[in-house]
Amino acid sequence: MLEDLFKVVKTRFNGTEGKSDEGVRKKDIPDDLLFKCPRCLQTIFSEEYAALNKVCPSCNYHGRLTVNERLRLTIDKGSFVEYDSDMISKNPIDFPGYAEKQAKLRCETNLKDAVVTGEATIRGIKVVIGVMDSRYMMASMGSVVGEKLTRAIETATEKKLPVIFFCASGGARMQEGIISLMQMAKTSGAIAKHSEQGLLYISVLTDPTTGGVTASFASLGDIIIAEPKVVIGFAGRRVIEGTIKQRLPDYFQTAEFMLEKGFVDMIVERKRMRSTLAHLLKLHGYTDENRYNN
Amino acid sequence: MNKLSAYERLELIRHKNRPTVRDYIPQIFDEFYEIHGDRLYGDDGAIIGGIGRLGERPVTVLAQVKGRNIEENKKSNFAMPHPEGYRKALRLAKQAEKFKRPIICLIDTPGAFCGVEAEARGQGEAIAKNLAEFMMLRTPVISIVLGEGGSGGALALGVCDELAMLENALYSVISPRGFANILWKDASREREACQIVKCTAEDLMRFGVAETIIPEPVGGAHNDLYKISENIKEFLLEKVEEKCQKDIDLLLKERYTKFRKIGEFEENEDIAN
Ligand SMILES: [Zn+2]
Numbered sequence: 001m002l003e004d005l006f007k008v009v010k011t012r013f014n015g016t017e018g019k020s021d022e023g024v025r026k027k028d029i030p031d032d033l034l035f036k037c038p039r040c041l042q043t044i045f046s047e048e049y050a051a052l053n054k055v056c057p058s059c060n061y062h063g064r065l066t067v068n069e070r071l072r073l074t075i076d077k078g079s080f081v082e083y084d085s086d087m088i089s090k091n092p093i094d095f096p097g098y099a100e101k102q103a104k105l106r107c108e109t110n111l112k113d114a115v116v117t118g119e120a121t122i123r124g125i126k127v128v129i130g131v132m133d134s135r136y137m138m139a140s141m142g143s144v145v146g147e148k149l150t151r152a153i154e155t156a157t158e159k160k161l162p163v164i165f166f167c168a169s170g171g172a173r174m175q176e177g178i179i180s181l182m183q184m185a186k187t188s189g190a191i192a193k194h195s196e197q198g199l200l201y202i203s204v205l206t207d208p209t210t211g212g213v214t215a216s217f218a219s220l221g222d223i224i225i226a227e228p229k230v231v232i233g234f235a236g237r238r239v240i241e242g243t244i245k246q247r248l249p250d251y252f253q254t255a256e257f258m259l260e261k262g263f264v265d266m267i268v269e270r271k272r273m274r275s276t277l278a279h280l281l282k283l284h285g286y287t288d289e290n291r292y293n294n
Numbered sequence: 295m296n297k298l299s300a301y302e303r304l305e306l307i308r309h310k311n312r313p314t315v316r317d318y319i320p321q322i323f324d325e326f327y328e329i330h331g332d333r334l335y336g337d338d339g340a341i342i343g344g345i346g347r348l349g350e351r352p353v354t355v356l357a358q359v360k361g362r363n364i365e366e367n368k369k370s371n372f373a374m375p376h377p378e379g380y381r382k383a384l385r386l387a388k389q390a391e392k393f394k395r396p397i398i399c400l401i402d403t404p405g406a407f408c409g410v411e412a413e414a415r416g417q418g419e420a421i422a423k424n425l426a427e428f429m430m431l432r433t434p435v436i437s438i439v440l441g442e443g444g445s446g447g448a449l450a451l452g453v454c455d456e457l458a459m460l461e462n463a464l465y466s467v468i469s470p471r472g473f474a475n476i477l478w479k480d481a482s483r484e485r486e487a488c489q490i491v492k493c494t495a496e497d498l499m500r501f502g503v504a505e506t507i508i509p510e511p512v513g514g515a516h517n518d519l520y521k522i523s524e525n526i527k528e529f530l531l532e533k534v535e536e537k538c539q540k541d542i543d544l545l546l547k548e549r550y551t552k553f554r555k556i557g558e559f560e561e562n563e564d565i566a567n
Contacts, residue, residue, distance in 0.1 A: 084561070095490065174468045177467055178492070178497070182556040183557065186554055215406075219422035220426055234446075235412070240413070244410065248410065
């Protein structure tokens with residue numbers, strides 16, 4: 001039944017770019033009414049998609065969440081205390097249009113940059129959490145992302161708390177030049193120090209985790225979890241396709257591919273994420289009294 | 295001194311006679327023994343590692359290899375390492391730590407290799423691991439960018455106590471070509487991109503990424519291999535000695551701080567708009 005509805009929607013709206021008469025009709029319907037799955041290309045009403053917590057009912061692709069959506073699905077209600085909520089980036093290499101672009105994005109997303117960090121509890125267990133939001137410059141890592149994550153890790157080290165990062169990123173933020181590259185070393189170094197204290201870091205790879213973030217903190221989790229069907233990789237798919245002059249299979253650089261190759265520990269569905277995290281935390285000796293039993 | 299533009303430097307470091315690590319190593323180190331393989335998968339030709347003597351002191355050398363001709367470049371994959379290259383570097387770095395040898399990293403790469411096999415073998419993980427592990431290595435690490443320092447592929451040998459740039463070397467988050475491609479969808483506008491991305495030795499000093507600029511002979515390193523090797527060696531002798539004298543815990547603290555303080559941002563008060 002529902003499937004039939006999708007088919008109708010699909011035939012009506014699939015693949016039109018506003019040129020055919022179908023496109024004219026499409027104009028009557030707001031863009032955000034429909035969601036087209038980037039994996040299976042099925043179309044679904046946005047309301048339906050949202051009700052499914054942005055998981056595609058046809059192929060189980062786990063779509064991109066905003067910070068607030070992610071927090072709502074992950075942590076105990078009302079437990080979040082944000083760190084560094086007012087930090088914004090400068091324009092270190094005077095990149096043309098960077099400041100304007102950020103001002104616009106700040107308005108549109110109500111974010112100050114691509115990551116939100118803070119303290120929260122998951123089923124009563126206290127954690128330091130960081131969530132990246134791909135709406136903000138594809139969650140690329142510049143000074144603010146690097147600094148906020150590093151501070152969060154350092155705070156966790158100080159307070160002997162576990163760290164959970166929901167990673168998503170297009171990579172280093174090239175608008176900040178070499179400074180963005182250095183954030184990779186900075187965050188990785190902070191993780192190394194956190195690890196040295198015997199503390200747990202769980203990295204959750206969400207859609208998409210690529211480039212300099214894959215090549216730094218995202219790949220350094222004691223436990224690396226991925227959501228189903230998300231993109232995970234280092235190099236851009238098109239860059240590789242350009243080099244080898246052929247199209248790569250859809251399976252390449254997915255969570256499932258990375259699991260098979262040994263770079264992801266487990267794939268966890270969104271509906272089981274909170275309980276999985278809570279169990280893993282407990283297995284590492286973190287309790288809801290926030291006591292670390294060593 | 296006549297300062298060249300970023301693009302002129304890019305042309306210089308692409309000069310076919312620009313010295314490579316194959317030229318430098320025999321000039322700078324004695325009794326150099328190359329050590330192969332990551333003991334996990336294979337031996338990557340893009341990074342050579344080995345043990346040698348710098349003056350009196352045994353050191354571990356990790357170096358990215360640009361070929362001087364097509365044959366050499368085939369072997370070294372144009373200095374674009376695969377994951378096993380970074381894993382070899384880490385293996386030898388750990389070995390250096392064990393035997394208390396300082397580590398010298400010679401950086402010269404367009405970037406980590408982007409390919410199907412590199413992805414399948416975990417290019418991202420290999421680089422990430424080097425960043426974290428090099429930060430904690432209990433032995434001095436000195437890195438020098440010889441020509442091209444391309445992105446994460448360079449940084450994987452760039453977590454160090456002291457970073458030097460050869461005068462005309464460039465170190466960048468993305469190649470000027472790639473930058474032009476992303477900015478204007480036009481890779482040919484490399485020259486403009488070069489200026490915008492701010493990747494010269496002076497830029498890096500200003501950002502606190504590099505600590506030293508090693509002067510090149512007039513017209514560039516290729517004009518006098520002996521002289522440029524001497525300059526590099528002089529720098530290394532001084533810095534290695536200095537870092538070896540330092541208390542190791544202090545050295546590690548300073549290494550962490552060196553990267554920790556890089557970043558430009560502002561907080562609250564002044565931004566209430
Ligand atoms: Zn789907």
